[in-house]
Amino acid sequence: MIHLDLEQTNSFMKDAVPLARQMEGNWSVRMKLALNQVIIKHLLNKPLSPNNIQVLLKKGVSYR
Numbered sequence: 001m002i003h004l005d006l007e008q009t010n011s012f013m014k015d016a017v018p019l020a021r022q023m024e025g026n027w028s029v030r031m032k033l034a035l036n037q038v039i040i041k042h043l044l045n046k047p048l049s050p051n052n053i054q055v056l057l058k059k060g061v062s063y064r
Helices: 006-022 027-045 050-058
Strands: none
């Protein structure tokens, strides 16, 4: 599980809102998709560890 501090959460939200605005449909669905994209991008920029891999798999990232 990812443990985020308030500053990191705010940073994710600042990145996710513009992405969600570009999408069409229900706002809560758009925000969920955008936030998942931002979190996945963040995890892929970190060194791969077993914990990060498990979180990425839970987020739906393909192992291939």
